[in-house]
Amino acid sequence: xSAVGFYWALYRTALKSVAEYRVDFAVGxxxxxxMQLAALxxxxxxxxxxxxxxxxxxxxxxxxFGLTAMILGFAEATLNGIWWLPWYILDGQLDRLLTYPVxxxxxVLLSRPELHSLGNFCAGAVSLGVGWSLLSxxxxxxxxxxxxxxxxAIIYTGILVVVGAxxxxxxxPWVSHLFAVHQLLNTSRYPIxxxxxxxxxxxMYVLPFGAAVFVPADFLRGHGSLWRALVIPxxxxxxxxxxxxxxxxxxxxxxxxxxx
Amino acid sequence: xRALAAPTFRQSLAGFVVLAQKTAxxxxxxxxxxxxxxxxxxxxxxVFLLVWREVYRHDPHAGPLSREQMMAYLxxxxxxxxxxxxxxxxxxxxxxxxxxxxxxxxxxxxxVFFQMAQATGDVLVNALFAVPIYAAGLVFAGSxxxxxxxxxxxxxxxxxxxAFFIAFSVSYLLVQASFVLQSGYGIFFARAALxxxxxxxxxxxVMFPQSLRRVAEWLPFRCExxxxxxxxxxxxxxxxxxxxxxxxxxxxxxxxxxxxxxFRAVMRHHQVQGG
Numbered sequence: 001x002s003a004v005g006f007y008w009a010l011y012r013t014a015l016k017s018v019a020e021y022r023v024d025f026a027v028g029x030x031x032x033x034x035m036q037l038a039a040l041x042x043x044x045x046x047x048x049x050x051x052x053x054x055x056x057x058x059x060x061x062x063x064x065f066g067l068t069a070m071i072l073g074f075a076e077a078t079l080n081g082i083w084w085l086p087w088y089i090l091d092g093q094l095d096r097l098l099t100y101p102v103x104x105x106x107x108v109l110l111s112r113p114e115l116h117s118l119g120n121f122c123a124g125a126v127s128l129g130v131g132w133s134l135l136s137x138x139x140x141x142x143x144x145x146x147x148x149x150x151x152x153a154i155i156y157t158g159i160l161v162v163v164g165a166x167x168x169x170x171x172x173p174w175v176s177h178l179f180a181v182h183q184l185l186n187t188s189r190y191p192i193x194x195x196x197x198x199x200x201x202x203x204m205y206v207l208p209f210g211a212a213v214f215v216p217a218d219f220l221r222g223h224g225s226l227w228r229a230l231v232i233p234x235x236x237x238x239x240x241x242x243x244x245x246x247x248x249x250x251x252x253x254x255x256x257x258x259x260x
Numbered sequence: 261x262r263a264l265a266a267p268t269f270r271q272s273l274a275g276f277v278v279l280a281q282k283t284a285x286x287x288x289x290x291x292x293x294x295x296x297x298x299x300x301x302x303x304x305x306x307v308f309l310l311v312w313r314e315v316y317r318h319d320p321h322a323g324p325l326s327r328e329q330m331m332a333y334l335x336x337x338x339x340x341x342x343x344x345x346x347x348x349x350x351x352x353x354x355x356x357x358x359x360x361x362x363x364x365x366x367x368x369x370x371x372v373f374f375q376m377a378q379a380t381g382d383v384l385v386n387a388l389f390a391v392p393i394y395a396a397g398l399v400f401a402g403s404x405x406x407x408x409x410x411x412x413x414x415x416x417x418x419x420x421x422x423a424f425f426i427a428f429s430v431s432y433l434l435v436q437a438s439f440v441l442q443s444g445y446g447i448f449f450a451r452a453a454l455x456x457x458x459x460x461x462x463x464x465x466v467m468f469p470q471s472l473r474r475v476a477e478w479l480p481f482r483c484e485x486x487x488x489x490x491x492x493x494x495x496x497x498x499x500x501x502x503x504x505x506x507x508x509x510x511x512x513x514x515x516x517x518x519x520x521x522x523f524r525a526v527m528r529h530h531q532v533q534g535g
Contacts, residue, residue: 018283023441023526024441024445024446027445027446030446030450031434031445031446031449031450031453032449032451034450034453035449035452035453038454038456038457039459041456041457041472042308042311042456042457042462044467044469044472045462045463045467045469046311046312046315047387048469049315049319049322049323049467049516050314050318050319050322052318053310053311053314089286090338117344146437155321170292171291172293174293174303176293176294178298179296179297179300180299180303182302183300183301183304184300184303186307189307190307190311194313194314195310196310197345199310202484228371232272246409
């Protein structure tokens, strides 16, 4: 079996496993949608008080909301396993995994898809669709949406892996450091031009969520150029994935089993 | 066989205090995780602050509150929210899932007070972190963060105690849905979503669109954040204070009693999963 075939089989098995819990699935989807609605309520409050935010109209900000939610949903549906790393280490499951003839990072990431991701993804798609109908960007841009979403999901997961690598050194049943990354992703729901310079630089270049959300949305509203929207997101995703792989390998070298 | 005598009020109180202390000690063991959680939620909250700052930069008369009042409100709202973070749902679900609830029901301290004592321990630790948050808030919002008067400070503090009672009772009531769902995930996030929208965490209710405000006024969540902050900062008229406090007390008692009644009804039919 090829490597791609193996990971596909692993992912399908993991998906079947979580799909068994149907009530959890339904509750998860409703919950994810309600969290997105909560965020949109703040958007509603703000835009009843202001016609625009940092030069972005309400419709344009919907592009940011939509892309951010779709990226989150896609990452949760595919590469979500890093959230379980602390328990893999504590339970000794990682020790067993390290004896498998597979790439440990790929295995960990694909092993726990989260089905509530469907709620985030759909809420994002609806937000993007509403923004699209209000502003009518060029139709061909629709073909670029998958590229932006996949790039964003890789960036988000890559940063989670870099931060998650801390778990190898500070072992414990907590994911607050990963939650910090999740919170950072939410900065891309609003135009990053309204943030202080240091924060702008952070989310644009260091933890480049802005590259996958802000740059494409800027293009969709007719301000940014096509080549930037086409090149920057995958480039940022490639760079983040590379750093994540290095961080994982480096952390793994220092890993000492918990003896569970 | 003679039944054990029920504990006196004094014994129950002593048990409550010791349990709260022990919970605080346990939570302090995970202080790094608590600190990171606080920092990350503080960071996320900065997004709301920055959005409002931009709104007021564009239009200094964007709402009934001035820019300074709005910034002070937001900082205090974050502070109150951080102080009231409790692990009621997590602990409750653990007791149910592992079948430990059977043992809890035999304890001299009733289950609800057992949970409340632990929630008090959470809040005690949060209070430690609230001091540096307040100091950082002073840099951001300046003297507008100070209480409007000594009376406002007393009313704000009293309102905060009632807000804790409401926050605990809301969690205790909602988490009972886990007996039906067998999972706390949905409950935890549903409560978080409702809290984020209706508590006044991201904006005071006067900034809400009329329809949303009307809904928020019929729910208890605003009593957790908005009421203590308005009283502390003097955004509420002093004449309104008795009504606001009474409203909080009514919500607290109502939710607490409902939660306890639901729990007793559920326990009559609950089948322990066996651990």
